[in-house]
Amino acid sequence: MKGIPMLDLYAEYLYMKDDIDNAIKKCLEHQKWILGPEVVEFERKLSKYFEVRNCIGVSSGTDALLLAIRALAIKKKGDEFWNTDDLVITTPFTFTATGDTIIRAGAMPLFVDIDPSTYNIDSKKIIRAIEEYRDKVVGIVPVHLYGLPCNMDEIMEIAKKFNVFVVEDTAQAFGSKWSNKKVGTIGDIGALSFFPSKNLGSFGDAGAVITNDDEISELVRMLRVHGGRDKYNVDYLGYKARLDTIQAAILLVKLKYIDEFNEKRRKIVQIYNESLKNIEEIVLPSIVDGHVYHQYTIRILDGRRDALKKHLSEKGIDSMVYYPLPLQKMKVFEGRSKIFEELKESEKASREVLSIPIEPLMKEEEVCKVIEAIKEFFK
Ligand SMILES: Cc1ncc(COP(=O)(O)O)c(C=O)c1O
Structure with missing residues (x-):
């Protein structure tokens, strides 16, 4: 018998080959590579899947986190970036991007330990950390590690009590549910990754932001393309962080499975x-x-x-x-x-x-x- 890999992406491709080949062929024929019709369609289908008002396709899960935390600085603080006095609570037992995007958005991560039975951030320790740092904590970024949902009832109760934002790092938990609600839709914003090895994986880097907050959605859309509604008249220091048409075409097929x-x-x-x-x-x-x-x-x-x-x-x-x-x-x-x-x-x-x-x-x-x-x- 051949070896056993962690994942067999080629087998997955063969499982849906005709659909994927056709989807890519369509892109080759229309040549609308930047924010083409597949991106719009994927955003629509993903909003429906998650039952959220807004979905914005971006270039990776890392960018989804970064744009989300930046948009919150603009909305909540009226500044483009957080500053290092602004603390964002997260878990240290995660992929680097969870922590480094907090820093790149200007804030400082405050690492709080995990619950050893779930490997997710320990809600009781979040409360103690907020009590210790009081007004400095501006948000929480829980990570649904390995696909196991965090206790979102406890996290949202804390967020409400202390008036802090919640960005759910849903990179590893596509389709995972807490109390029958899909994770990523419970906090202010969900950040999704479609890195090839994720449960829903593209054929390269890709990600998405989901939110029921229309203002945040608008800001993320701006930050995704240089930072303006019009790319020749820009308001904020933005990024070039769009979801590729061809990745959206592939993801539309894989979403069905x-x-x-x-x-x-x-x-x-x-x-x-x-x-x-x-x-x-x-x-x-x-x-x-x-x-x-x-x-x-x-x-x-x-x-x-x-x-x-x-x-x-x-x-x-x-x-x-x-x-x-x-x-x-x-x-x-x-x-x-x-x-x-x-x-x-x-x-x-x-x-x-x-x-x-x-x-x-x-x-x-x-x-x-x-x-x-x-x-x-x-x-
Ligand atoms: C928990 C977590 N957060 C963020 C990311 C970043 O996603 P991406 O690799 O799509 O940038 C990943 C995955 O790589 C991840 O596992």
Whole structure:
């Protein structure tokens, strides 16, 4: 049997090949590469999928976060950028972009530790952090890590009480739900990524901003194209951060399959959960309704995470550590961020987590091969 990759994007392409080939061919024929008809159509379909008033296609998940946080500075503060006295609470156990976009929007990240059972930011610690820093906190950027929804009831209650914004980093959680509401639609703004490996992935970089706030939507649309309603008469320091027509065309096809694919992920999870539950040295992902399992991430308790990774690799099975370094340990955040209390859980998680293959089109025999290899290691 061939090796088992984390994902098999070529198999996914073959699954919908005719549709994708036709969609690309249409673009070749109309040649409307910049904000072409597919972008408009994708924004419309995505608004419908999320049941939100506005969707703006942008060039990546990183840009979705950046434009969202910049638009909030303009709306809430009347300034183009936040400043370093403005603190934005987020998790350190995430991809760099969650933290660096806060800095690039002018503000300072305030890292608050995670709940070890979900790997998401700990709401109780958010409250304590806001109480300590009081008026300085202007917003919260929760991340639905691995596709597991954050407790948005608690986060929105805190945001309301302290009058701070919420930008949901929904990069890893397309279609994930909290209390039957799709994540990304609960806070002021949702930032989506269509990086190729995401649950809904394009064939390059792409992202989107979703919001029910029309003023924010208008500002994000401006920031996406240099910062003006008219690109020859500009108001704000903007970006060139449009969603490509060809990516929108591909995403329109893949959107039709996303719920089916998320369901396929859940079926694989059932097999993993059932087969791995008796291994004492590992902790399985928490079972939470609405989870879309962007990653299936286990925790290895006996200190042998890297040895397990090596063992799997020798068997031809890929695995990944998301993330080996929490953000507070990176040079880029030195002197540009604050830390609330200790971030022990994030540090511990970064030493113990391992994500194993979860490709929606994985065959059962491949899932079993991964399971056998893990069982053999702990025998
Ligand atoms: C949690 C998180 N936030 C933000 C991003 C940034 O998205 P992109 O790679 O599309 O810029 C990613 C993914 O790469 C991510 O996983």
